[in-house]
Amino acid sequence: MAKPRPPSSPLPVYDPVDRGFLDARGKLIDVAAFLDRVERHGKLLDYRVRALQGALKKLSVHKQNSARTAAVLRSFSDPTSAPARRAGSPATGAWKK
Amino acid sequence: MRYIEPHAHMISRVTDDYERMALAGCRAICEPAFWAGFDRSSAESFRDYFLQLTEYEPRRAGRHGLRHYSWLCVNPKEAEDVGFAREVLKIIPEFLDKPNVLGIGEIGLNKNTRNELLILDEHLGLAEKHNSLVLVHTPHLEDKLKGTRLILDAVRNFKKIAPNRVMIDHVEEHTVSEVLARGHWAGLTLYPVSKCSVPRAADILETCGAERLWVNSACDWGASDPLAPPKLGLELHARGHSWAAVDRVLFRNPQEFLRQGGKFAVEE
Numbered sequence: 288m289a290k291p292r293p294p295s296s297p298l299p300v301y302d303p304v305d306r307g308f309l310d311a312r313g314k315l316i317d318v319a320a321f322l323d324r325v326e327r328h329g330k331l332l333d334y335r336v337r338a339l340q341g342a343l344k345k346l347s348v349h350k351q352n353s354a355r356t357a358a359v360l361r362s363f364s365d366p367t368s369a370p371a372r373r374a375g376s377p378a379t380g381a382w383k384k
Numbered sequence: 385m386r387y388i389e390p391h392a393h394m395i396s397r398v399t400d401d402y403e404r405m406a407l408a409g410c411r412a413i414c415e416p417a418f419w420a421g422f423d424r425s426s427a428e429s430f431r432d433y434f435l436q437l438t439e440y441e442p443r444r445a446g447r448h449g450l451r452h453y454s455w456l457c458v459n460p461k462e463a464e465d466v467g468f469a470r471e472v473l474k475i476i477p478e479f480l481d482k483p484n485v486l487g488i489g490e491i492g493l494n495k496n497t498r499n500e501l502l503i504l505d506e507h508l509g510l511a512e513k514h515n516s517l518v519l520v521h522t523p524h525l526e527d528k529l530k531g532t533r534l535i536l537d538a539v540r541n542f543k544k545i546a547p548n549r550v551m552i553d554h555v556e557e558h559t560v561s562e563v564l565a566r567g568h569w570a571g572l573t574l575y576p577v578s579k580c581s582v583p584r585a586a587d588i589l590e591t592c593g594a595e596r597l598w599v600n601s602a603c604d605w606g607a608s609d610p611l612a613p614p615k616l617g618l619e620l621h622a623r624g625h626s627w628a629a630v631d632r633v634l635f636r637n638p639q640e641f642l643r644q645g646g647k648f649a650v651e652e
Binding site: 306366 | 461498578583
Protein backbone atom coordinates (compact mmCIF):
# COMPACT_ATOMS: atom_id res chain seq x y z
CA MET A 288 0.00 0.00 0.00
CA ALA A 289 1.32 3.47 -0.87
CA LYS A 290 2.43 5.62 2.04
CA PRO A 291 -0.16 8.39 2.68
CA ARG A 292 1.02 11.83 1.62
CA PRO A 293 -0.02 15.10 3.24
CA PRO A 294 -2.66 16.96 1.20
CA SER A 295 -1.07 19.26 -1.35
CA SER A 296 -4.03 21.63 -1.35
CA PRO A 297 -3.92 23.50 1.98
CA LEU A 298 -7.05 24.72 3.74
CA PRO A 299 -7.25 28.42 4.66
CA VAL A 300 -6.15 29.33 8.18
CA TYR A 301 -9.19 30.03 10.33
CA ASP A 302 -9.74 33.71 11.01
CA PRO A 303 -12.84 34.35 13.14
CA VAL A 304 -13.10 37.95 11.91
CA ASP A 305 -12.93 37.03 8.24
CA ARG A 306 -15.43 34.29 8.82
CA GLY A 307 -17.88 36.00 11.16
CA PHE A 308 -17.70 39.77 10.81
CA LEU A 309 -20.30 40.27 8.09
CA ASP A 310 -22.71 37.92 9.84
CA ALA A 311 -22.27 39.71 13.19
CA ARG A 312 -22.51 43.12 11.52
CA GLY A 313 -25.77 42.10 9.86
CA LYS A 314 -27.24 40.82 13.12
CA LEU A 315 -26.29 44.01 14.96
CA ILE A 316 -27.92 46.15 12.25
CA ASP A 317 -31.03 43.95 12.61
CA VAL A 318 -31.08 44.72 16.33
CA ALA A 319 -30.78 48.45 15.59
CA ALA A 320 -33.60 48.21 13.07
CA PHE A 321 -35.70 46.27 15.58
CA LEU A 322 -35.25 49.03 18.19
CA ASP A 323 -36.15 51.71 15.62
CA ARG A 324 -39.27 49.73 14.67
CA VAL A 325 -40.24 49.23 18.30
CA GLU A 326 -39.79 52.95 18.93
CA ARG A 327 -42.02 53.87 15.98
CA HIS A 328 -44.70 51.69 17.52
CA GLY A 329 -44.28 53.21 20.99
CA LYS A 330 -43.05 50.00 22.58
CA LEU A 331 -39.64 51.03 23.93
CA LEU A 332 -40.83 50.54 27.52
CA ASP A 333 -41.86 46.90 27.01
CA TYR A 334 -39.96 44.83 29.62
CA ARG A 335 -38.47 42.62 26.88
CA VAL A 336 -37.12 45.64 24.99
CA ARG A 337 -35.69 47.08 28.19
CA ALA A 338 -34.05 43.72 28.87
CA LEU A 339 -32.57 43.77 25.39
CA GLN A 340 -31.20 47.26 25.90
CA GLY A 341 -29.73 46.16 29.23
CA ALA A 342 -28.11 43.18 27.56
CA LEU A 343 -26.56 45.40 24.88
CA LYS A 344 -24.55 47.15 27.58
CA LYS A 345 -22.83 43.83 28.29
CA LEU A 346 -21.29 43.96 24.81
CA SER A 347 -19.27 47.08 25.59
CA VAL A 348 -17.05 45.41 28.19
CA HIS A 349 -13.43 45.34 27.04
CA LYS A 350 -11.82 43.33 29.83
CA GLN A 351 -9.88 40.17 29.04
CA ASN A 352 -12.06 37.04 29.19
CA SER A 353 -15.18 39.08 29.84
CA ALA A 354 -17.52 36.20 28.84
CA ARG A 355 -20.01 38.47 27.12
CA THR A 356 -22.28 35.64 26.00
CA ALA A 357 -22.81 34.30 29.51
CA ALA A 358 -23.31 37.85 30.80
CA VAL A 359 -25.99 38.53 28.16
CA LEU A 360 -27.74 35.23 28.95
CA ARG A 361 -27.65 35.97 32.68
CA SER A 362 -29.06 39.44 32.12
CA PHE A 363 -32.21 37.90 30.61
CA SER A 364 -32.51 35.25 33.34
CA ASP A 365 -34.87 34.84 36.26
CA PRO A 366 -32.63 35.60 39.29
CA THR A 367 -34.95 34.00 41.87
CA SER A 368 -34.43 30.53 43.31
CA ALA A 369 -37.77 29.31 44.69
CA PRO A 370 -39.95 27.03 42.52
CA ALA A 371 -43.04 28.67 41.03
CA ARG A 372 -46.45 27.79 42.46
CA ARG A 373 -47.88 27.12 39.00
CA ALA A 374 -46.81 27.13 35.37
CA GLY A 375 -48.34 30.46 34.33
CA SER A 376 -47.67 31.99 30.94
CA PRO A 377 -45.09 30.69 28.45
CA ALA A 378 -41.47 31.85 28.61
CA THR A 379 -40.80 35.06 26.69
CA GLY A 380 -37.01 35.20 26.78
CA ALA A 381 -36.77 38.00 29.34
CA TRP A 382 -37.54 37.86 33.04
CA LYS A 383 -40.48 40.02 34.10
CA LYS A 384 -40.07 41.34 37.65
CA MET B 385 -17.67 12.17 9.06
CA ARG B 386 -19.71 9.82 11.25
CA TYR B 387 -21.99 10.85 14.06
CA ILE B 388 -24.57 9.74 16.58
CA GLU B 389 -27.67 11.90 16.95
CA PRO B 390 -28.31 11.49 20.68
CA HIS B 391 -31.45 13.62 20.86
CA ALA B 392 -33.97 13.88 18.01
CA HIS B 393 -37.76 13.76 17.95
CA MET B 394 -38.14 11.77 14.77
CA ILE B 395 -41.88 11.18 15.16
CA SER B 396 -42.18 14.83 14.08
CA ARG B 397 -39.92 14.45 11.05
CA VAL B 398 -40.51 13.13 7.57
CA THR B 399 -38.86 9.96 6.32
CA ASP B 400 -36.64 12.04 4.00
CA ASP B 401 -34.88 13.31 7.13
CA TYR B 402 -33.80 9.78 8.00
CA GLU B 403 -32.30 9.48 4.53
CA ARG B 404 -30.55 12.86 4.74
CA MET B 405 -29.14 12.01 8.16
CA ALA B 406 -27.88 8.64 6.94
CA LEU B 407 -26.26 10.33 3.93
CA ALA B 408 -24.57 12.83 6.28
CA GLY B 409 -22.94 10.03 8.28
CA CYS B 410 -25.46 9.36 11.04
CA ARG B 411 -25.14 5.86 12.51
CA ALA B 412 -27.74 5.93 15.30
CA ILE B 413 -30.54 8.12 16.61
CA CYS B 414 -31.79 8.39 20.18
CA GLU B 415 -35.29 9.74 20.68
CA PRO B 416 -36.46 11.03 24.07
CA ALA B 417 -40.15 11.22 24.94
CA PHE B 418 -41.34 14.81 24.75
CA TRP B 419 -44.29 17.18 24.57
CA ALA B 420 -46.06 16.61 21.28
CA GLY B 421 -47.12 20.25 20.90
CA PHE B 422 -50.42 19.58 22.64
CA ASP B 423 -51.47 17.98 25.93
CA ARG B 424 -52.64 14.38 25.61
CA SER B 425 -56.19 13.62 26.69
CA SER B 426 -55.37 10.44 28.60
CA ALA B 427 -52.46 8.50 30.05
CA GLU B 428 -53.24 5.71 27.61
CA SER B 429 -52.17 8.05 24.79
CA PHE B 430 -48.69 7.67 26.24
CA ARG B 431 -48.86 3.90 25.92
CA ASP B 432 -49.44 4.39 22.17
CA TYR B 433 -46.64 6.96 22.07
CA PHE B 434 -44.22 4.59 23.83
CA LEU B 435 -45.14 1.86 21.35
CA GLN B 436 -44.45 4.31 18.52
CA LEU B 437 -41.05 5.14 20.03
CA THR B 438 -40.01 1.58 20.77
CA GLU B 439 -41.48 -0.31 17.79
CA TYR B 440 -42.56 1.86 14.87
CA GLU B 441 -39.74 4.45 14.71
CA PRO B 442 -36.96 1.82 14.93
CA ARG B 443 -38.46 0.17 11.84
CA ARG B 444 -38.66 3.50 9.98
CA ALA B 445 -35.06 4.35 10.89
CA GLY B 446 -33.88 0.85 10.10
CA ARG B 447 -34.95 1.21 6.47
CA HIS B 448 -32.07 3.68 6.13
CA GLY B 449 -29.59 1.60 8.08
CA LEU B 450 -29.98 3.71 11.20
CA ARG B 451 -30.19 2.27 14.72
CA HIS B 452 -32.98 3.85 16.74
CA TYR B 453 -33.08 4.01 20.55
CA SER B 454 -35.49 5.81 22.86
CA TRP B 455 -35.87 7.37 26.29
CA LEU B 456 -39.21 7.28 28.14
CA CYS B 457 -40.96 9.63 30.55
CA VAL B 458 -43.79 12.07 30.89
CA ASN B 459 -42.38 15.40 29.72
CA PRO B 460 -42.04 18.35 32.13
CA LYS B 461 -44.84 20.33 30.49
CA GLU B 462 -47.46 17.65 31.02
CA ALA B 463 -45.95 16.87 34.44
CA GLU B 464 -47.66 19.99 35.75
CA ASP B 465 -50.79 17.82 36.11
CA VAL B 466 -49.48 15.56 38.89
CA GLY B 467 -52.33 13.05 38.85
CA PHE B 468 -52.04 12.62 35.09
CA ALA B 469 -48.26 12.32 35.26
CA ARG B 470 -48.46 9.62 37.92
CA GLU B 471 -50.75 7.56 35.69
CA VAL B 472 -48.13 7.76 32.93
CA LEU B 473 -45.34 6.91 35.38
CA LYS B 474 -47.12 3.62 36.11
CA ILE B 475 -46.93 2.68 32.41
CA ILE B 476 -43.22 3.37 31.91
CA PRO B 477 -41.82 0.25 33.67
CA GLU B 478 -43.63 -1.95 31.14
CA PHE B 479 -41.21 -0.63 28.51
CA LEU B 480 -37.95 -0.13 30.40
CA ASP B 481 -36.62 -3.63 29.78
CA LYS B 482 -36.93 -3.35 26.00
CA PRO B 483 -33.50 -3.66 24.37
CA ASN B 484 -33.80 -0.30 22.60
CA VAL B 485 -34.93 1.75 25.63
CA LEU B 486 -31.95 3.64 27.03
CA GLY B 487 -33.44 5.07 30.20
CA ILE B 488 -35.59 7.84 31.66
CA GLY B 489 -35.84 11.05 29.62
CA GLU B 490 -36.21 13.75 28.76
CA ILE B 491 -37.39 14.65 32.24
CA GLY B 492 -36.67 17.99 33.86
CA LEU B 493 -38.39 21.31 34.20
CA ASN B 494 -40.37 23.57 31.89
CA LYS B 495 -41.59 26.47 34.05
CA ASN B 496 -39.72 25.54 37.23
CA THR B 497 -42.88 24.77 39.21
CA ARG B 498 -43.39 22.77 42.39
CA ASN B 499 -45.44 20.18 40.51
CA GLU B 500 -42.78 19.77 37.83
CA LEU B 501 -40.18 19.27 40.58
CA LEU B 502 -42.38 16.69 42.28
CA ILE B 503 -42.67 14.62 39.09
CA LEU B 504 -38.97 15.11 38.35
CA ASP B 505 -38.25 13.54 41.75
CA GLU B 506 -40.56 10.62 40.99
CA HIS B 507 -38.85 10.03 37.65
CA LEU B 508 -35.46 10.09 39.36
CA GLY B 509 -36.79 7.56 41.87
CA LEU B 510 -37.83 5.35 38.97
CA ALA B 511 -34.38 5.70 37.38
CA GLU B 512 -32.72 4.86 40.66
CA LYS B 513 -34.91 1.79 41.12
CA HIS B 514 -34.19 0.50 37.62
CA ASN B 515 -30.56 1.65 37.51
CA SER B 516 -31.37 3.64 34.35
CA LEU B 517 -29.47 6.35 32.59
CA VAL B 518 -31.14 9.76 32.87
CA LEU B 519 -31.61 12.46 30.24
CA VAL B 520 -32.69 15.85 31.60
CA HIS B 521 -34.27 18.74 29.71
CA THR B 522 -33.53 22.24 30.98
CA PRO B 523 -35.87 25.18 30.27
CA HIS B 524 -35.02 27.22 27.21
CA LEU B 525 -35.22 30.92 27.87
CA GLU B 526 -35.18 33.15 30.95
CA ASP B 527 -36.01 30.08 33.06
CA LYS B 528 -32.88 28.11 32.11
CA LEU B 529 -30.41 29.29 34.74
CA LYS B 530 -32.83 28.89 37.64
CA GLY B 531 -34.22 25.63 36.25
CA THR B 532 -30.78 24.14 35.78
CA ARG B 533 -29.86 24.90 39.39
CA LEU B 534 -33.13 23.42 40.69
CA ILE B 535 -32.49 20.30 38.61
CA LEU B 536 -28.90 19.93 39.80
CA ASP B 537 -30.07 20.11 43.41
CA ALA B 538 -32.87 17.61 42.76
CA VAL B 539 -30.49 15.11 41.14
CA ARG B 540 -28.00 15.46 43.99
CA ASN B 541 -30.61 14.09 46.40
CA PHE B 542 -30.46 10.71 44.65
CA LYS B 543 -27.23 9.31 46.02
CA LYS B 544 -27.48 6.02 44.15
CA ILE B 545 -27.55 7.75 40.75
CA ALA B 546 -23.95 8.34 39.71
CA PRO B 547 -23.51 11.88 38.34
CA ASN B 548 -21.81 10.61 35.18
CA ARG B 549 -24.96 8.62 34.30
CA VAL B 550 -26.99 11.83 34.06
CA MET B 551 -27.02 13.97 30.92
CA ILE B 552 -28.16 17.56 31.49
CA ASP B 553 -29.21 18.76 28.07
CA HIS B 554 -29.62 22.16 26.38
CA VAL B 555 -26.78 23.81 28.31
CA GLU B 556 -25.59 27.23 27.22
CA GLU B 557 -22.68 29.49 28.13
CA HIS B 558 -24.20 30.46 31.50
CA THR B 559 -25.02 26.90 32.63
CA VAL B 560 -22.43 24.55 31.15
CA SER B 561 -19.76 25.02 33.84
CA GLU B 562 -22.13 24.36 36.75
CA VAL B 563 -23.36 21.15 35.11
CA LEU B 564 -19.88 19.82 34.40
CA ALA B 565 -18.67 20.79 37.89
CA ARG B 566 -21.28 18.42 39.38
CA GLY B 567 -19.82 15.53 37.41
CA HIS B 568 -22.68 15.24 34.93
CA TRP B 569 -22.55 15.13 31.18
CA ALA B 570 -23.78 18.24 29.36
CA GLY B 571 -25.63 18.46 26.05
CA LEU B 572 -25.32 21.27 23.53
CA THR B 573 -28.50 21.58 21.49
CA LEU B 574 -28.06 23.19 18.08
CA TYR B 575 -31.30 24.97 17.41
CA PRO B 576 -31.86 27.96 15.14
CA VAL B 577 -33.59 30.38 17.52
CA SER B 578 -34.06 29.46 21.16
CA LYS B 579 -30.99 27.35 21.90
CA CYS B 580 -27.37 27.24 20.79
CA SER B 581 -26.07 28.07 17.31
CA VAL B 582 -23.37 26.03 15.57
CA PRO B 583 -20.64 28.70 16.04
CA ARG B 584 -21.55 29.15 19.72
CA ALA B 585 -21.39 25.41 20.30
CA ALA B 586 -17.94 25.37 18.71
CA ASP B 587 -16.94 28.25 21.01
CA ILE B 588 -18.14 26.34 24.08
CA LEU B 589 -16.20 23.25 23.02
CA GLU B 590 -13.09 25.36 22.50
CA THR B 591 -13.39 27.04 25.91
CA CYS B 592 -14.67 24.13 28.04
CA GLY B 593 -13.01 21.22 26.22
CA ALA B 594 -14.85 18.20 24.88
CA GLU B 595 -14.90 16.05 28.01
CA ARG B 596 -18.44 14.96 29.01
CA LEU B 597 -20.07 17.03 26.27
CA TRP B 598 -22.28 15.86 23.43
CA VAL B 599 -24.14 17.76 20.74
CA ASN B 600 -27.58 17.15 19.28
CA SER B 601 -30.15 18.80 17.04
CA ALA B 602 -33.24 18.00 19.16
CA CYS B 603 -35.04 18.31 15.83
CA ASP B 604 -38.79 18.23 16.32
CA TRP B 605 -41.95 19.91 15.00
CA GLY B 606 -40.47 23.39 15.47
CA ALA B 607 -37.90 25.25 13.39
CA SER B 608 -34.96 22.87 13.75
CA ASP B 609 -32.26 21.25 11.66
CA PRO B 610 -31.64 17.49 11.73
CA LEU B 611 -28.27 18.07 10.04
CA ALA B 612 -27.00 20.50 12.68
CA PRO B 613 -24.52 18.03 14.27
CA PRO B 614 -22.58 17.37 11.05
CA LYS B 615 -22.66 21.12 10.37
CA LEU B 616 -20.91 21.57 13.72
CA GLY B 617 -18.36 19.01 12.52
CA LEU B 618 -17.67 21.15 9.47
CA GLU B 619 -17.40 24.28 11.62
CA LEU B 620 -14.89 22.63 13.96
CA HIS B 621 -12.83 21.35 11.05
CA ALA B 622 -12.87 24.78 9.39
CA ARG B 623 -11.45 26.17 12.63
CA GLY B 624 -8.52 23.80 12.35
CA HIS B 625 -9.66 20.94 14.58
CA SER B 626 -8.67 17.50 13.37
CA TRP B 627 -11.18 15.00 12.08
CA ALA B 628 -10.25 12.86 15.09
CA ALA B 629 -11.32 15.70 17.38
CA VAL B 630 -14.57 16.07 15.44
CA ASP B 631 -15.14 12.33 15.73
CA ARG B 632 -14.73 12.51 19.49
CA VAL B 633 -17.42 15.17 19.79
CA LEU B 634 -19.89 13.72 17.31
CA PHE B 635 -19.41 9.98 17.76
CA ARG B 636 -17.19 8.82 20.60
CA ASN B 637 -18.60 11.07 23.34
CA PRO B 638 -22.26 10.11 22.88
CA GLN B 639 -21.16 6.50 22.46
CA GLU B 640 -19.26 6.67 25.77
CA PHE B 641 -22.21 8.09 27.68
CA LEU B 642 -24.83 5.85 26.15
CA ARG B 643 -22.82 2.64 26.50
CA GLN B 644 -22.99 3.01 30.28
CA GLY B 645 -26.53 1.68 30.16
CA GLY B 646 -25.46 -1.59 28.61
CA LYS B 647 -27.91 -1.46 25.71
CA PHE B 648 -26.54 1.04 23.23
CA ALA B 649 -24.41 -0.41 20.48
CA VAL B 650 -23.50 0.92 17.07
CA GLU B 651 -21.11 -0.18 14.36
CA GLU B 652 -17.70 1.50 14.56
